[in-house]
Amino acid sequence: MxxxxxxxxxxxxxxxxxxxxxxxxxxxxxxxxxxxxxxxxxxxxxxxxxxxxxxxxxxxxxxxxxxxxxxxxxxxxxxxxxxxxxxxDLWHAVKAVKKAVTKISKGTKRSEGISWSVQLGDKVEPIATHINWAVRNCEQNSLKLKESLDNIVNHYCDNHENCHHSSRCRFDSNYEPSRTVLTNLKARKMLEIAIKSSTIYKYPQDYILAxxxxxxxxxxxxxxxxxxxxxxxxxxxxxxxxxxxxxxxxxxxxxxxxxxxxxxxxxxxxxxxxxxxxxxxxxxxxxxx
Structure with a gap:
């Protein structure tokens, strides 16, 4: 290094x-x-x-x-x-994603629903945790890593069809989301753009070894x-x-x-x-x- x-x-x-x-x-x-x-x-x-x-x-x-x-x-x-x-370095990549998600998770009252959404306020750290987990469990496969990053938005929309088989949201019938479910289409789009604009999403091959x-x-x-x-x-x-x-x-x-x-x-x-x-x-x- x-x-x-x-x-x-x-x-x-x-x-x-x-x-x-x-x-x-x-x-x-x-x-x-x-x-x-x-x-x-x-x-x-x-x-x-x-x-x-x-x-x-x-x-x-x-x-x-x-x-x-x-x-x-x-x-x-x-x-x-x-x-x-x-x-x-993975840490710097995750830090950049956290900064991007933080930017769309809070702001002034007049810009709410335009440049940020209250539904994203509790998802900064969980998304960082998910990215770290995804990189360490992608089996050094950049396509698998990208698919896992794509699934972040679906997971918070309470759609767990593509979640990992070991995740509680897949096998526990009594599972209830601990974070606010994304129901606002604007919030979903902002989160999707933040993730797909990140360096780790654009160049997953540079991070697959964690x-x-x-x-x-x-x-x-x-x-x-x-x-x-x-x-x-x-x-x-x-x-x-x-x-x-x-x-x-x-x-x-x-x-x-x-x-x-x-x-x-x-x-x-x-x-x-x-x-x-x-x-x-x-x-x-x-x-x-």
Whole structure:
């Protein structure tokens, strides 16, 4: 998985492009791209990705699946690369759908029934859950994923003919919808347009493996400790701080924990857990002396 982090917030001089292994979550390569290589900061991620591919190829490391945050230039580069499957981050795709559905689920009183509908107000999170479930149960079939997304509107219209056979709405004769049933044709049309306009619906083949870039986003947060975006660093200082971030990350990612805290509150989210991690060892600092 790869991602780019710009050194500044706008028109950055420096960009860090990093590649992490899917299983180890450790940094495999980290490239520093500057405006001396390409004057356009928006093209830095594509250039850095190309250099990473060349470096890994020189080390005889093959890339089977490449996940990233849907940079279109990187998409094209990966698709043109033989034997590598291109995948985009699912979380960002679902977030975009939630934003689109939220926009049509609330608004001013005068625009009700025109640009939004009250019947869609309770469906933002359930639709996000449905999309996540659909991607993970599509059996890596883009057509099956698209059919499942098409069925979202039918499900909320209380039409369960095409719902999954394991769903309660299919086998429970006493099933009653927990959400407001869509009876307004305008609301149904708005929801249908929001879903069919989404990236995951238009390009389902880029999401069928349900990949995410959570770890590489976390790495970027670690880099913020060493590189403040409010400060302009020289090239040498920028590289030094990037290397320190890589050493810190590789030493501590997925480190052990001493205990796990679980809430006994019956109303708490069932999956909520809090791990008490082991202290940071900072062994890499001893090697730099």
């Amino acid at each position: 790869t991602d780019a982090r710009h050194g500044w917030r706008k028109n950055a001089k420096d960009t860090t492009v990093v590649a992490l292994g899917e299983k180890t979550h450790k940094v495999m390569d980290c490239e520093h791209i500057t405006k001396s290589q390409d004057k356009v900061a928006q093209r830095h991620e594509r250039l850095g990705t190309q250099i990473i591919y060349e470096n890994l190829e020189n080390k005889n490391v093959s890339i089977k699946v490449h996940a990233h945050d849907r940079n279109l230039a990187v998409n094209k580069f990966v698709r043109d690369t033989q034997f590598t499957v291109n995948q985009n 990949k995410d870039t959570f770890y590489v986003e976390s790495f970027n947060n670690v880099v913020n400790i060493f590189q403040d975006k409010r400060i302009c660093f020289g090239d040498d200082q920028y590289k030094l701080r990037s290397n320190l971030a890589v050493c810190h990350w590789n030493e501590n990612v997925d480190r052990g924990f001493t205990s796990v805290w679980k809430s006994i509150n019956p109303n708490a989210i069932a999956t909520h857990k809090d791990k008490h991690l082991e202290p940071l060892p900072f062994k890499f600092l001893l090697k730099t002396e």
